[in-house]
Amino acid sequence: MSDQLVERGPNLLQIREQLLDLFGAQLGVYILPSGATKPAFWITGGGKGQHRVPPDWKIRGIEAVLQRRPVRQGLGGIGTIIAKRIWSLTFVCYDSTQTLDDIDLLIFRAFPDAQRRPRPATDDTYEQLNVELPDVVTIQPTQLT
């Protein structure tokens, strides 16, 4: 018999869906070499450990990048641990005719306790919004036989 830790809370794909429901309409698109498009939402550290889209993809409009691994903070508990996860999410606006203001407001309305750090575009860099999204999960040992 051995113990395995099980985290009870939304998984990465569920979080992605939740976030796309919230601001998917604001996002731009990736244009793949084939000409196909997909929503500009990237999760880092996938199969090839990539931290950004492949170099032959083009980005139009606003891109969201979610760090695959959240930071976890223990909030207490005996046996079952209650933990806060903090997800790092970065938006970059590649289109000078758009802004990240609407996304900032959407995030604020949906997650009032999220930390938001907006940064305007400069001559050298695109407009960016860094967000740290908290959620609470439980982590409990499950005995395997």
Add this chain to the structure above:
Amino acid sequence: MPMVDLRINSALDETFADFAAYLAQSFTAEIREAKWNWPTDPSPRDIVDNGNLAKSLRVDGPETVDSRIEIRFIWEVGYAAPVHDGAVFKRTGSNGQALTMPARPWTRPVLYDRTTLQEYFERRFALAMMRQGDGKEPEEVA
């Protein structure tokens, strides 16, 4: 105001001032620690180039704002935010993709270590309260 309230307030003032200095020191240590991955050797290494980022830290507070005690840590060089949160540049590399600077969020390891921060604060507050009690410097609590 009762004497005990005055002592608590005074001990809190002392503890927050101490806490601000402790956080400032911890942030600077994180900047100087060799822990960040780089595409070229040596890696990992620190994010110190000429030391101006670490030296630019200004601490405002502690001060009471809307019934909360606030301490603001401000790095006064213009590139502090792009270094901390990363940046995407408008110029492109040889492959046509925008150049990027990865995020090096040096405040996170300090602020996310709640246990260490809480223990430090409680220990310093206990010492400050003891000093308020009899006016004598207490022996260091382990």
